[in-house]
Amino acid sequence: MGRNTRKRRSPLATKVVAGAAALAVGGGGLVWANFYASAHESDSSHHRTRSAGAQVATIQCPDVGQKLRNVPRGARPGVDKELARLDEQITEAYARLASTRQAQSGDSAYVQNAILGPLKSKRTAALDRIGINIRRGGGDAPGGLDRFAECRGMGADQPGNGDGDGDNGNGNGGQDQDNGQGQDGGQDGGGQDDGQNQGDNGNGAAGPFADDFVDINDVQPNSRDLENGLAANGDGGSTGSFTAVCGVNENNLFNSDNLIVAPGVDNGAHHTHDYVGNQNNNAFSSDDDLAGADTSCQNQGDKSTYYWPVLRLQDGTQEFDANDLGGGAEGNVGKILKATEAEIKFVGNQQSDVVAMPKFLRIITGDAKAFTNGVANANSSFSCTGFEDRQVTDKYVLCPEGSQVVRTSNFQSCWDGQNIDSANHRDHVAFVQQDGSCANGFQAIPQLQVRLVYDVPAPTVENGQVQNPYAVDGFPEQLHKPITDHNDFINVMDENLMNEVVDCINGGEDCQ
Template sequence: MGKRNERGLLTLLVCLVLGAGLLAAVLGASRLGGPQRAAADGAGGSVDLREVPPGPAEPLAAGPDASTGTVTVDCGRNEERHFNEDNLVVSPGLRAGAHHTHAYVGNLSADAQSTDASLAAAATSCRGGDRSTYYWPVLRRPDRAGTRPYERAAGHGNTGEILPEASVAVEFRGNPASKVVPMPRFLRAVTGDAMAGTARSDADVRARWGCSGLPDRSTTHYPRCPEGDRVTRTLVFPSCWNGLDGDSPNHRSHLVFPAPNGVCPKDTFPVPQLRIRLAYDVAPGVPLAVDSFPEQRHSPRTDHAMFVNAMTDAQMAAVVDCLNGGRTCRT
């Protein structure tokens, strides 16, 4: 009987150990952050946007110093097919440093080798002469093979037909709490976190996916939109400048986001807030994959964009004057 009891006790102990291991695995998979989230949010992960509650409203203009204007910069929708795997802001001088493909509007020369002088002298797709560069990772259909050279250039798991933007809206807005001051020429800016799929923090995640017919809702997943709606990406940039630097070692510290009410942190100054809104004609059920680093597995949370301000001082002064004057302008 003693040996039988020992065997029973041993069996119970083994079951408890196995059960604890299974519980740990389940809890680990459910945690936010890390590769598990990248797998869940990869090319197959999506949500019906009609089931997503409306997001918080934009902060209302408060007080007489609010800058309530808007400036739309007409730069087309990359009809020139300006693509490369470079990242002028994050990896200057390094060819194919992004390991994925970016699409551009604005400056037609922008690549890893660009300098302030080359940007200032280049042609632009912007009708009003703005030579700034605005760029973001392409969106693909992974169920269709890419046939054009620029669709096959990136590699690193970024394959499939690149979806063309049906529209690209480049807009600058003011600040709901105060007047804005000019951005310095050749200011560099980043929004979003290209490493968000495996990051331990959501601090830099700015992905806002949506549907054209549901403008008050957004998600960090790929959206499933009602028939006839376009899939949208809204990329909002930080707009509180430290007053000193055109860039910083992490490409973020010199230009940060305001508080939810629009107030900038101490020792920073409000500058025009850049927003890029992209829209795509995508039939219901079509799979989507944003270009990413290989380990990010096309997580929609990694959506990001970059900007280099190459406006002349006069052009920037006109933007600031429009925003602070509360007007609606177009260039």
């Protein structure tokens, strides 16, 4: 399917996940050994004893990018490249973790000595280079950066402890969430001890697991507070809307770059994105490139880029990226499912008029690393058509026959009035407060709401196992958890169109 728009492979990217690429087999998926096999077990009353090494399902590292608040603009390119290098180091270490299960089962210190220890050394060097870049740029590097070097092992059923992230007022905290794994269901986080590979799903993917799915009928209506910083449109402020009609990626524009988080770094996302709107979005695109690009939007004044991780059906299909980094070589396997509908809408604020977004404003909502970071910035949700009063952030949904899967992302709608981005890509924007207003002198801007609808064959969940599941693409160490869903936006509307958007919303009109 489609085409990968990656321009070239940078030297940094060619070296990353060599271990992951070496693990690619057949369709490009990673083969994960059963990491409970060969461990000493007892199975009375569902209590199991295993060696410490065998219990490590993935790797949790502090998310350094979320810790950096004051990075001089001139230092950001170098810092961004080092942050991308940290991601690559984790991916490489995870590939080694996944390929050495037999060694781990025989040596409880293996993970620490052979994987986490060397990873710490590499991270220490990268963190030192981050400090050097900041100082060369005229800034003051945070003291003690090396305290973020150490990583730890965690299980598939363990929540992230939040060490990798801060709330920053941008998350939708207060939700009743459990970090993407729900109850253990007596399966120890999805590990089946019946001789089948953990999370294999018949196609070499690490997750999702049976516990990552919920029947939509078992989700309580209105259990997620969609008025809390999410659906900010109300009766007392700016009540209009503007709908951007930009298609569903009919042009098959895919790549595994992330221009916001990792500019200039090939495969910076480590997973594949769908793109609508701007048709020249890759890691190497400048603002001028974006402004001069074609757009899939009906209104040609909207050259904004709207992008999100692809949804895949893990059915063994060999996609165009089956052997590529970002695709099968990093555990993102199966058939890419294109949305049947992509509703892109801008709405207003409960308390006030909205002001125009600045051109090239960048916003990320959700957190691609929420499984290991903790849920402070988790935001996207899943539902089913006909059941959209039931929204769940930490589960994939099982929809009844005739109902479609819905992914919803509602973006931050308060802006600091000055910056189009920030060092951690979050501080310049925020969600509204409980009463719908913006705090800290921030200004209300049009809130972007993205609703994606998919025809997804319902997975089969039986005896604690899931067959032919669907999942969002993600960093391999995130185990395809639904809590990691996210959405990205760069505003490239021309001035006249942005003014029209603002006028429609403030005037209480519904426009497109």
